[in-house]
Amino acid sequence: MKVLNHRLVQDDGTAIPFKASANTGGALNARWLVMxxxxxxxxxxxxAWLLSPLSRASAHVVIGRYGGIIQLVPFNTVAWHAGISSWQNVNGLNQHSIGIxxxxxxRLDQIAGKWVSPLKIIIPDDQVRVDRHKHESHGMPPSGWQTYTPQQIESAFAVSQALINHYGxxxxxxxxxxxxxxxxxxGPDFPLEHLRGTLFGQKEDSPPIFVARAMLTVRGGPGTEHPALPGSPIRAGTRVQALEQQGLWWKVDVLDESNGVVDLVGWCHGRHLVAEN
Ligand SMILES: [Zn+2]
Known part of the structure; x- marks a missing residue:
């Protein structure tokens, strides 16, 4: 798959189906891809909903359960998929991202022994993953999530690859x-980290180094309900190596000796971390 005139086409030149959504903004110079x-x-x-002026919502691409792809907005035009949002100190991600x-x-609730969607559709058990969302604390019971199909994931990877290649x-x-x-x-069933690793070739053997940009509390787990560890907080400017991410929280290994503590490993909120360099 590739991009031609801001539209998806197959490698043999066949156009991916396109239906123009009424819900678009101005010119887009995308930096990110949002799932x-x-x-x-x-x-x-x-x-139909994303095409209708009534919804005031759109996305660049929709991928069906069987892997079918339809484009609704050209990639050089703002679509309305993100709403109130921010990433890396940038607000309003519609203006900066492509949405799929x-x-x-x-998310599914269990009602009378069946998994039921917000629209009250019963999802068969063999299409349900029971898991906790990465932003939910471990004290909460897990919910159901409809699983993505292999064809859908394959299409998502192919579209992502084409967009990353074309737009950098x-x-x-x-x-x-x-x-x-x-x-x-x-949600938990989408293999986002696998997608990132595949498309950006993230090196598993060299986890990122961050610098604390403020006094940093290091906790025993990913959330403010976990107590601060002895030796925490660490000073602004301290370097840490990221070991694991859960939502907005990072498990880090504190690299620089600070406050007399060496080898502190714990969890801190990502907002206080900036990438080194
Ligand atoms: Zn969304």
């Missing part, structure tokens, strides 16, 4: 990354 789920009824109903919607029922995008992120607390999509 969503539709939490809808079907691919057709979600596409995956047809998926989203910096990263692929979830709606839940840029609108935490408000959005849960694409």
């Amino acid at each position: 969503h789920y539709t939490a809808g009824r079907s691919t057709e109903s979600s596409v 919607e995956l047809d998926n029922a989203g 995008l910096e990263d692929v992120i979830g709606h839940d990354d840029i609108s935490p607390g408000r959005c849960l999509d694409p």
